[in-house]
Amino acid sequence: MSARGVLGALLLQMLPLMLNPASAVAGLRWLRMEEPRNFGYFVGDTLQRHAYILVDPDDTLQAASLPKPGAVNYWLDLVSVEVRESRAQGGKLYRVTLVYQNFYVPLDPRKLTVPEWPLQLGGGSAVIPAFAFTASPIRELFPEKSGETVDTFLKPDARAALVSAGWAPHGLALSAAVALLTLALLAWHYAWWPFGARPDRPFTRAARKIAALAGNAVATANYRAALLALHRAFDAAAKRRLLADDVDGFLAQHPEFAACRAEIAKFFQSSREVFFGGSVAPLMPLDAVETLAAQLSAAERTR
Protein backbone atom coordinates (compact mmCIF):
# COMPACT_ATOMS: atom_id res chain seq x y z
CA MET A 1 0.00 0.00 0.00
CA SER A 2 1.50 3.31 -1.03
CA ALA A 3 1.90 6.30 1.22
CA ARG A 4 -0.78 8.02 -0.78
CA GLY A 5 -3.15 5.14 -0.17
CA VAL A 6 -2.57 5.30 3.59
CA LEU A 7 -3.23 9.04 3.60
CA GLY A 8 -6.41 8.47 1.61
CA ALA A 9 -7.65 5.84 4.02
CA LEU A 10 -6.89 8.12 6.93
CA LEU A 11 -8.79 10.99 5.31
CA LEU A 12 -11.69 8.67 4.62
CA GLN A 13 -11.87 7.73 8.27
CA MET A 14 -11.81 11.36 9.37
CA LEU A 15 -14.39 12.38 6.81
CA PRO A 16 -17.43 11.87 9.04
CA LEU A 17 -15.82 13.93 11.76
CA MET A 18 -15.00 16.74 9.37
CA LEU A 19 -18.41 16.68 7.73
CA ASN A 20 -20.24 16.72 11.01
CA PRO A 21 -18.52 19.34 13.10
CA ALA A 22 -21.95 20.51 14.17
CA SER A 23 -22.30 17.77 16.77
CA ALA A 24 -19.83 19.58 18.96
CA VAL A 25 -21.51 22.98 18.58
CA ALA A 26 -25.06 21.92 17.91
CA GLY A 27 -27.75 21.77 20.52
CA LEU A 28 -28.66 24.43 22.96
CA ARG A 29 -28.74 28.06 21.85
CA TRP A 30 -30.31 29.39 24.98
CA LEU A 31 -32.60 28.42 27.87
CA ARG A 32 -34.75 31.04 29.56
CA MET A 33 -36.99 30.53 32.55
CA GLU A 34 -40.33 32.13 33.27
CA GLU A 35 -40.70 31.70 37.00
CA PRO A 36 -43.69 32.37 39.26
CA ARG A 37 -43.44 34.63 42.32
CA ASN A 38 -40.90 33.32 44.80
CA PHE A 39 -42.66 34.15 48.05
CA GLY A 40 -45.92 33.62 49.89
CA TYR A 41 -46.58 29.93 49.30
CA PHE A 42 -48.78 27.95 51.64
CA VAL A 43 -49.05 24.22 52.01
CA GLY A 44 -50.81 22.72 49.00
CA ASP A 45 -50.14 25.69 46.71
CA THR A 46 -49.03 24.98 43.17
CA LEU A 47 -46.31 26.78 41.25
CA GLN A 48 -45.99 26.80 37.51
CA ARG A 49 -42.61 27.18 35.83
CA HIS A 50 -41.98 27.61 32.10
CA ALA A 51 -38.64 26.75 30.55
CA TYR A 52 -38.12 28.13 27.02
CA ILE A 53 -35.41 26.17 25.25
CA LEU A 54 -34.17 27.17 21.79
CA VAL A 55 -32.20 24.51 19.95
CA ASP A 56 -30.88 24.12 16.41
CA PRO A 57 -33.56 23.08 13.91
CA ASP A 58 -32.12 19.57 13.50
CA ASP A 59 -31.76 19.01 17.20
CA THR A 60 -34.39 17.53 19.48
CA LEU A 61 -35.22 17.47 23.15
CA GLN A 62 -35.07 13.90 24.43
CA ALA A 63 -38.51 13.24 25.86
CA ALA A 64 -37.09 10.54 28.12
CA SER A 65 -34.97 13.11 29.93
CA LEU A 66 -37.98 15.13 31.06
CA PRO A 67 -38.95 14.77 34.70
CA LYS A 68 -41.85 12.44 35.41
CA PRO A 69 -44.89 13.59 37.36
CA GLY A 70 -44.84 12.29 40.91
CA ALA A 71 -43.10 13.00 44.17
CA VAL A 72 -39.87 14.99 43.72
CA ASN A 73 -39.07 14.68 47.39
CA TYR A 74 -41.04 14.30 50.58
CA TRP A 75 -42.51 17.81 50.49
CA LEU A 76 -42.74 18.50 46.78
CA ASP A 77 -44.82 16.88 44.05
CA LEU A 78 -44.41 17.40 40.35
CA VAL A 79 -48.02 17.56 39.21
CA SER A 80 -47.67 17.82 35.46
CA VAL A 81 -45.11 18.18 32.67
CA GLU A 82 -46.11 19.60 29.33
CA VAL A 83 -43.95 20.24 26.28
CA ARG A 84 -44.91 22.46 23.37
CA GLU A 85 -42.78 22.71 20.28
CA SER A 86 -42.67 25.60 17.82
CA ARG A 87 -40.31 27.33 15.36
CA ALA A 88 -38.59 30.52 16.33
CA GLN A 89 -35.45 32.42 15.42
CA GLY A 90 -34.45 29.85 12.82
CA GLY A 91 -34.44 27.10 15.39
CA LYS A 92 -36.74 24.91 17.38
CA LEU A 93 -38.30 26.42 20.48
CA TYR A 94 -39.48 24.14 23.24
CA ARG A 95 -41.68 25.35 26.03
CA VAL A 96 -41.55 22.98 28.98
CA THR A 97 -44.22 23.71 31.58
CA LEU A 98 -43.65 22.22 35.01
CA VAL A 99 -46.34 22.43 37.69
CA TYR A 100 -45.20 21.68 41.23
CA GLN A 101 -47.22 21.39 44.40
CA ASN A 102 -45.71 22.34 47.72
CA PHE A 103 -46.55 20.22 50.78
CA TYR A 104 -44.05 21.70 53.16
CA VAL A 105 -45.58 22.86 56.45
CA PRO A 106 -43.23 25.52 57.80
CA LEU A 107 -43.34 26.79 61.35
CA ASP A 108 -42.00 30.15 60.21
CA PRO A 109 -41.43 31.61 56.73
CA ARG A 110 -38.82 29.39 55.19
CA LYS A 111 -36.77 29.27 52.01
CA LEU A 112 -37.34 26.09 50.01
CA THR A 113 -35.66 25.02 46.79
CA VAL A 114 -37.06 23.12 43.85
CA PRO A 115 -34.06 21.07 42.68
CA GLU A 116 -32.53 21.61 39.24
CA TRP A 117 -33.20 19.12 36.45
CA PRO A 118 -30.86 18.18 33.61
CA LEU A 119 -32.33 17.74 30.13
CA GLN A 120 -30.81 15.74 27.31
CA LEU A 121 -30.74 17.18 23.80
CA GLY A 122 -29.81 15.35 20.60
CA GLY A 123 -26.38 16.95 20.75
CA GLY A 124 -25.69 18.51 24.09
CA SER A 125 -27.63 19.13 27.24
CA ALA A 126 -29.42 21.81 29.19
CA VAL A 127 -30.28 22.29 32.82
CA ILE A 128 -33.52 23.63 34.22
CA PRO A 129 -32.13 25.63 37.14
CA ALA A 130 -33.16 25.27 40.75
CA PHE A 131 -35.85 27.62 42.01
CA ALA A 132 -35.99 28.94 45.54
CA PHE A 133 -39.17 30.27 47.09
CA THR A 134 -40.43 31.22 50.52
CA ALA A 135 -43.11 29.10 52.14
CA SER A 136 -45.22 30.60 54.90
CA PRO A 137 -47.14 29.01 57.77
CA ILE A 138 -50.91 29.26 57.99
CA ARG A 139 -51.33 28.61 61.69
CA GLU A 140 -49.96 30.05 64.88
CA LEU A 141 -46.84 28.49 66.27
CA PHE A 142 -48.54 27.70 69.60
CA PRO A 143 -52.29 27.68 68.97
CA GLU A 144 -52.97 26.26 72.44
CA LYS A 145 -51.72 29.49 73.95
CA SER A 146 -54.62 31.34 72.39
CA GLY A 147 -57.07 28.86 73.82
CA GLU A 148 -57.26 26.17 71.18
CA THR A 149 -57.83 22.64 72.36
CA VAL A 150 -57.79 19.23 70.78
CA ASP A 151 -61.45 19.75 69.91
CA THR A 152 -60.80 22.93 67.96
CA PHE A 153 -57.53 22.01 66.29
CA LEU A 154 -59.21 20.53 63.26
CA LYS A 155 -61.47 22.43 60.96
CA PRO A 156 -64.87 20.67 60.97
CA ASP A 157 -65.79 17.81 58.67
CA ALA A 158 -67.44 18.46 55.35
CA ARG A 159 -71.16 17.75 55.67
CA ALA A 160 -73.45 16.79 52.83
CA ALA A 161 -75.49 19.82 51.83
CA LEU A 162 -79.14 19.36 50.92
CA VAL A 163 -79.60 18.92 47.20
CA SER A 164 -81.21 21.78 45.36
CA ALA A 165 -83.93 20.91 42.88
CA GLY A 166 -82.12 23.11 40.36
CA TRP A 167 -83.90 23.49 37.05
CA ALA A 168 -86.80 21.16 37.90
CA PRO A 169 -89.33 23.70 39.31
CA HIS A 170 -88.70 26.03 36.41
CA GLY A 171 -88.92 23.16 33.95
CA LEU A 172 -92.16 22.04 35.53
CA ALA A 173 -93.66 25.53 35.31
CA LEU A 174 -92.54 25.97 31.72
CA SER A 175 -93.75 22.58 30.48
CA ALA A 176 -97.02 22.92 32.38
CA ALA A 177 -97.59 26.29 30.73
CA VAL A 178 -96.81 24.81 27.31
CA ALA A 179 -99.12 21.86 27.95
CA LEU A 180 -101.99 24.08 29.14
CA LEU A 181 -101.60 26.44 26.22
CA THR A 182 -101.58 23.64 23.65
CA LEU A 183 -104.52 22.04 25.40
CA ALA A 184 -106.46 25.30 25.08
CA LEU A 185 -105.47 25.60 21.42
CA LEU A 186 -106.54 22.00 20.80
CA ALA A 187 -109.89 22.65 22.47
CA TRP A 188 -110.35 25.68 20.27
CA HIS A 189 -109.28 23.76 17.16
CA TYR A 190 -111.62 20.84 17.77
CA ALA A 191 -114.36 23.06 19.24
CA TRP A 192 -114.25 21.26 22.58
CA TRP A 193 -115.51 22.81 25.77
CA PRO A 194 -115.42 25.81 26.37
CA PHE A 195 -115.22 26.52 22.65
CA GLY A 196 -118.13 24.17 21.84
CA ALA A 197 -120.24 26.98 20.35
CA ARG A 198 -117.48 28.24 18.08
CA PRO A 199 -119.22 29.76 14.99
CA ASP A 200 -116.41 28.53 12.69
CA ARG A 201 -117.28 24.89 13.40
CA PRO A 202 -120.96 24.44 12.36
CA PHE A 203 -120.44 20.93 10.96
CA THR A 204 -118.68 19.80 14.10
CA ARG A 205 -121.67 20.90 16.17
CA ALA A 206 -124.05 19.24 13.72
CA ALA A 207 -122.02 16.01 13.76
CA ARG A 208 -122.25 15.92 17.56
CA LYS A 209 -125.96 16.52 17.53
CA ILE A 210 -126.50 13.81 14.91
CA ALA A 211 -124.29 11.36 16.80
CA ALA A 212 -126.48 11.93 19.86
CA LEU A 213 -129.59 11.33 17.78
CA ALA A 214 -128.18 8.22 16.12
CA GLY A 215 -127.92 6.65 19.57
CA ASN A 216 -131.73 6.33 19.91
CA ALA A 217 -132.31 5.88 16.19
CA VAL A 218 -135.20 4.51 14.13
CA ALA A 219 -137.80 7.17 14.83
CA THR A 220 -138.55 9.36 11.83
CA ALA A 221 -138.55 12.41 14.03
CA ASN A 222 -134.93 11.71 14.84
CA TYR A 223 -134.10 11.37 11.19
CA ARG A 224 -135.73 14.67 10.38
CA ALA A 225 -133.96 16.34 13.28
CA ALA A 226 -130.63 15.02 11.97
CA LEU A 227 -131.34 16.36 8.49
CA LEU A 228 -132.34 19.70 9.96
CA ALA A 229 -129.18 19.91 12.05
CA LEU A 230 -127.06 19.36 8.96
CA HIS A 231 -129.12 21.90 7.02
CA ARG A 232 -128.53 24.51 9.74
CA ALA A 233 -124.80 23.72 9.56
CA PHE A 234 -124.80 24.27 5.78
CA ASP A 235 -126.64 27.54 6.30
CA ALA A 236 -124.12 28.66 8.89
CA ALA A 237 -121.17 27.71 6.68
CA ALA A 238 -122.67 29.50 3.64
CA LYS A 239 -123.91 32.39 5.83
CA ARG A 240 -127.30 32.19 4.07
CA ARG A 241 -130.04 29.64 3.57
CA LEU A 242 -128.60 26.97 1.30
CA LEU A 243 -130.83 25.09 -1.11
CA ALA A 244 -130.07 22.13 -3.35
CA ASP A 245 -129.53 24.37 -6.38
CA ASP A 246 -126.93 26.49 -4.58
CA VAL A 247 -124.64 23.55 -3.77
CA ASP A 248 -122.33 24.11 -6.77
CA GLY A 249 -121.83 27.76 -5.87
CA PHE A 250 -121.24 26.83 -2.25
CA LEU A 251 -118.58 24.23 -3.17
CA ALA A 252 -116.85 26.75 -5.44
CA GLN A 253 -116.62 29.13 -2.49
CA HIS A 254 -115.58 26.41 -0.03
CA PRO A 255 -113.30 24.02 -1.95
CA GLU A 256 -112.41 22.14 1.25
CA PHE A 257 -115.83 20.42 1.08
CA ALA A 258 -115.51 19.50 -2.62
CA ALA A 259 -114.36 15.97 -1.83
CA CYS A 260 -117.85 15.20 -0.47
CA ARG A 261 -119.68 16.63 -3.51
CA ALA A 262 -121.59 13.42 -4.37
CA GLU A 263 -122.64 12.79 -0.79
CA ILE A 264 -123.79 16.40 -0.35
CA ALA A 265 -125.95 16.17 -3.49
CA LYS A 266 -127.39 12.92 -2.22
CA PHE A 267 -128.14 14.54 1.13
CA PHE A 268 -130.07 17.43 -0.44
CA GLN A 269 -132.01 15.04 -2.63
CA SER A 270 -132.84 12.82 0.32
CA SER A 271 -133.88 15.82 2.39
CA ARG A 272 -136.24 17.02 -0.37
CA GLU A 273 -137.82 13.59 -0.58
CA VAL A 274 -138.35 13.34 3.16
CA PHE A 275 -139.70 16.82 3.75
CA PHE A 276 -141.63 17.39 0.50
CA GLY A 277 -142.00 14.02 -1.24
CA GLY A 278 -143.36 12.20 1.81
CA SER A 279 -140.93 9.36 1.25
CA VAL A 280 -140.88 6.76 4.02
CA ALA A 281 -137.73 4.86 2.93
CA PRO A 282 -135.17 7.63 2.64
CA LEU A 283 -132.40 7.56 0.05
CA MET A 284 -129.78 8.19 2.70
CA PRO A 285 -129.93 6.25 5.95
CA LEU A 286 -129.22 7.97 9.27
CA ASP A 287 -125.70 6.58 9.69
CA ALA A 288 -124.77 7.83 6.19
CA VAL A 289 -125.89 11.31 7.29
CA GLU A 290 -123.79 10.90 10.39
CA THR A 291 -120.74 9.88 8.33
CA LEU A 292 -121.22 12.84 6.02
CA ALA A 293 -121.43 15.20 8.99
CA ALA A 294 -118.23 13.77 10.42
CA GLN A 295 -116.43 14.14 7.07
CA LEU A 296 -117.59 17.73 6.72
CA SER A 297 -116.56 18.41 10.28
CA ALA A 298 -113.01 17.15 9.54
CA ALA A 299 -112.98 19.17 6.33
CA GLU A 300 -113.90 22.43 8.04
CA ARG A 301 -110.94 22.03 10.42
CA THR A 302 -108.52 22.34 7.51
CA ARG A 303 -109.72 25.86 6.73
Add this chain to the structure above:
Amino acid sequence: MNAWRLRLQQLWRGAGTALRAARGGLLVSVLIVGLVGMAAAIAAMIETSRQNAVIAQLADGRDVAVDPAAAPDALLLARHHFLIVHDQLDEAQIFAEIAAPRASPHIRALLLYNLGNARVRQAFGYIETADLDRAASAIGLAKANYRQALGIEPQNWNLKHNLDVAQRLVRDLPRGSASEEDDPPPGEKAKPLWSDLPGLPRGLP
Protein backbone atom coordinates in the same frame (compact mmCIF):
# COMPACT_ATOMS: atom_id res chain seq x y z
CA MET B 1 -89.56 37.04 -13.35
CA ASN B 2 -93.32 37.03 -13.05
CA ALA B 3 -93.47 33.30 -13.53
CA TRP B 4 -91.02 32.89 -10.68
CA ARG B 5 -93.06 35.11 -8.42
CA LEU B 6 -96.19 33.17 -9.26
CA ARG B 7 -94.44 29.92 -8.51
CA LEU B 8 -93.19 31.26 -5.20
CA GLN B 9 -96.68 32.46 -4.27
CA GLN B 10 -98.07 29.03 -5.11
CA LEU B 11 -95.44 27.36 -2.98
CA TRP B 12 -96.15 29.76 -0.13
CA ARG B 13 -99.87 29.11 -0.33
CA GLY B 14 -99.30 25.37 -0.54
CA ALA B 15 -97.10 25.47 2.56
CA GLY B 16 -99.76 27.53 4.37
CA THR B 17 -102.48 25.05 3.46
CA ALA B 18 -100.35 22.08 4.53
CA LEU B 19 -99.57 23.79 7.83
CA ARG B 20 -103.22 24.56 8.48
CA ALA B 21 -104.16 20.98 7.67
CA ALA B 22 -101.46 19.71 10.07
CA ARG B 23 -102.49 22.08 12.92
CA GLY B 24 -104.22 19.36 14.92
CA GLY B 25 -101.31 16.92 14.69
CA LEU B 26 -98.77 19.61 15.51
CA LEU B 27 -100.69 20.72 18.57
CA VAL B 28 -100.97 17.13 19.77
CA SER B 29 -97.19 16.66 19.38
CA VAL B 30 -96.47 19.86 21.31
CA LEU B 31 -98.89 18.74 24.01
CA ILE B 32 -97.08 15.41 24.29
CA VAL B 33 -93.73 17.19 24.56
CA GLY B 34 -95.14 19.42 27.29
CA LEU B 35 -96.53 16.46 29.22
CA VAL B 36 -93.26 14.54 28.94
CA GLY B 37 -91.40 17.64 30.19
CA MET B 38 -93.78 17.87 33.15
CA ALA B 39 -93.25 14.20 33.94
CA ALA B 40 -89.45 14.59 33.79
CA ALA B 41 -89.50 17.66 36.02
CA ILE B 42 -91.78 15.99 38.56
CA ALA B 43 -89.56 12.88 38.56
CA ALA B 44 -86.49 15.08 39.15
CA MET B 45 -88.21 16.87 42.03
CA ILE B 46 -89.29 13.60 43.62
CA GLU B 47 -85.74 12.28 43.32
CA THR B 48 -84.38 15.47 44.89
CA SER B 49 -86.70 15.27 47.87
CA ARG B 50 -85.91 11.58 48.27
CA GLN B 51 -82.18 12.38 48.39
CA ASN B 52 -82.78 15.20 50.86
CA ALA B 53 -84.81 12.87 53.06
CA VAL B 54 -81.94 10.34 53.07
CA ILE B 55 -79.41 13.08 53.85
CA ALA B 56 -81.56 14.35 56.72
CA GLN B 57 -82.00 10.82 58.13
CA LEU B 58 -78.27 10.10 57.99
CA ALA B 59 -77.51 13.44 59.63
CA ASP B 60 -80.05 12.49 62.30
CA GLY B 61 -78.11 9.35 63.04
CA ARG B 62 -80.46 6.88 61.42
CA ASP B 63 -78.64 4.52 59.08
CA VAL B 64 -79.87 4.30 55.50
CA ALA B 65 -78.11 1.99 53.10
CA VAL B 66 -76.41 3.86 50.26
CA ASP B 67 -74.76 1.99 47.44
CA PRO B 68 -71.32 3.56 46.99
CA ALA B 69 -71.15 2.24 43.44
CA ALA B 70 -74.38 3.85 42.25
CA ALA B 71 -75.56 6.63 44.57
CA PRO B 72 -75.39 10.31 43.63
CA ASP B 73 -72.64 12.50 45.07
CA ALA B 74 -74.59 14.16 47.87
CA LEU B 75 -75.63 10.78 49.29
CA LEU B 76 -72.07 9.47 49.11
CA LEU B 77 -70.82 12.26 51.36
CA ALA B 78 -73.77 11.90 53.76
CA ARG B 79 -73.42 8.15 54.24
CA HIS B 80 -69.62 8.34 54.42
CA HIS B 81 -69.89 10.92 57.17
CA PHE B 82 -72.43 8.75 58.99
CA LEU B 83 -69.95 5.85 58.98
CA ILE B 84 -67.19 8.12 60.29
CA VAL B 85 -69.33 9.61 63.05
CA HIS B 86 -70.36 6.12 64.14
CA ASP B 87 -66.77 4.90 64.45
CA GLN B 88 -66.88 2.66 61.41
CA LEU B 89 -63.66 4.00 59.99
CA ASP B 90 -62.69 0.87 58.06
CA GLU B 91 -66.09 0.73 56.41
CA ALA B 92 -65.77 4.42 55.60
CA GLN B 93 -62.37 3.78 54.02
CA ILE B 94 -63.77 0.99 51.83
CA PHE B 95 -66.83 3.08 51.02
CA ALA B 96 -64.65 5.97 49.86
CA GLU B 97 -62.50 3.69 47.75
CA ILE B 98 -65.52 2.24 45.94
CA ALA B 99 -67.16 5.64 45.52
CA ALA B 100 -64.07 7.62 44.45
CA PRO B 101 -63.83 6.64 40.76
CA ARG B 102 -67.30 7.93 39.94
CA ALA B 103 -67.65 10.78 42.39
CA SER B 104 -67.00 14.32 41.21
CA PRO B 105 -63.51 15.67 42.06
CA HIS B 106 -64.95 17.97 44.73
CA ILE B 107 -66.75 15.13 46.50
CA ARG B 108 -63.66 12.93 46.17
CA ALA B 109 -61.59 15.60 47.91
CA LEU B 110 -64.21 15.95 50.65
CA LEU B 111 -64.36 12.18 51.25
CA LEU B 112 -60.59 12.15 51.68
CA TYR B 113 -60.75 15.23 53.90
CA ASN B 114 -63.30 13.63 56.22
CA LEU B 115 -61.27 10.42 56.32
CA GLY B 116 -58.17 12.42 57.24
CA ASN B 117 -60.05 14.25 59.99
CA ALA B 118 -61.30 10.95 61.38
CA ARG B 119 -57.76 9.57 61.43
CA VAL B 120 -56.43 12.63 63.27
CA ARG B 121 -59.21 12.35 65.85
CA GLN B 122 -58.36 8.67 66.20
CA ALA B 123 -54.76 9.68 66.79
CA PHE B 124 -55.83 12.12 69.50
CA GLY B 125 -57.51 9.20 71.22
CA TYR B 126 -54.39 7.06 70.98
CA ILE B 127 -52.27 9.93 72.35
CA GLU B 128 -54.49 10.15 75.39
CA THR B 129 -53.84 6.50 76.11
CA ALA B 130 -50.16 7.10 75.38
CA ASP B 131 -50.24 4.70 72.43
CA LEU B 132 -47.85 6.80 70.38
CA ASP B 133 -46.99 4.19 67.74
CA ARG B 134 -50.59 3.79 66.67
CA ALA B 135 -51.12 7.53 66.89
CA ALA B 136 -48.19 8.10 64.53
CA SER B 137 -49.48 5.58 62.00
CA ALA B 138 -52.98 7.11 62.13
CA ILE B 139 -51.46 10.54 61.52
CA GLY B 140 -49.47 9.09 58.62
CA LEU B 141 -52.70 7.84 57.02
CA ALA B 142 -54.36 11.20 57.64
CA LYS B 143 -51.52 13.06 55.97
CA ALA B 144 -51.74 10.77 52.94
CA ASN B 145 -55.50 11.46 52.74
CA TYR B 146 -55.03 15.22 53.03
CA ARG B 147 -52.22 15.24 50.50
CA GLN B 148 -54.23 13.27 47.97
CA ALA B 149 -57.18 15.58 48.51
CA LEU B 150 -55.00 18.67 48.07
CA GLY B 151 -53.83 17.19 44.79
CA ILE B 152 -57.47 17.36 43.68
CA GLU B 153 -58.32 20.72 45.25
CA PRO B 154 -55.14 22.72 45.87
CA GLN B 155 -57.06 25.76 47.10
CA ASN B 156 -59.25 24.09 49.72
CA TRP B 157 -58.31 26.00 52.87
CA ASN B 158 -59.74 23.58 55.42
CA LEU B 159 -57.62 20.88 53.80
CA LYS B 160 -54.50 23.01 54.08
CA HIS B 161 -55.29 23.83 57.66
CA ASN B 162 -55.86 20.27 58.79
CA LEU B 163 -52.81 18.99 56.92
CA ASP B 164 -50.87 21.61 58.88
CA VAL B 165 -52.30 20.19 62.11
CA ALA B 166 -51.40 16.64 61.16
CA GLN B 167 -47.93 17.64 59.99
CA ARG B 168 -47.14 19.36 63.26
CA LEU B 169 -48.19 16.28 65.20
CA VAL B 170 -45.86 14.02 63.23
CA ARG B 171 -43.55 15.79 60.83
CA ASP B 172 -42.65 14.31 57.50
CA LEU B 173 -38.96 13.55 57.34
CA PRO B 174 -36.78 12.95 54.30
CA ARG B 175 -37.16 9.39 53.10
CA GLY B 176 -34.14 7.14 53.30
CA SER B 177 -30.85 8.76 52.40
CA ALA B 178 -32.29 11.79 50.70
CA SER B 179 -29.78 14.30 49.45
CA GLU B 180 -28.95 17.19 51.72
CA GLU B 181 -30.65 19.79 49.61
CA ASP B 182 -33.97 18.05 50.11
CA ASP B 183 -33.55 18.33 53.84
CA PRO B 184 -35.36 21.14 55.49
CA PRO B 185 -32.90 23.20 57.44
CA PRO B 186 -31.99 21.37 60.63
CA GLY B 187 -33.47 22.38 63.90
CA GLU B 188 -36.97 21.18 63.29
CA LYS B 189 -35.97 17.58 63.58
CA ALA B 190 -34.67 18.32 67.04
CA LYS B 191 -38.05 19.66 68.07
CA PRO B 192 -39.96 17.24 70.24
CA LEU B 193 -42.94 15.64 68.62
CA TRP B 194 -46.33 16.75 69.87
CA SER B 195 -44.81 20.15 70.50
CA ASP B 196 -48.09 21.98 70.15
CA LEU B 197 -50.40 19.44 71.66
CA PRO B 198 -51.80 20.46 75.04
CA GLY B 199 -52.25 18.05 77.89
CA LEU B 200 -49.71 15.52 76.62
CA PRO B 201 -48.11 12.97 78.84
CA ARG B 202 -44.58 14.24 79.28
CA GLY B 203 -41.44 12.22 79.55
CA LEU B 204 -42.29 9.87 76.71
CA PRO B 205 -40.07 9.56 73.66
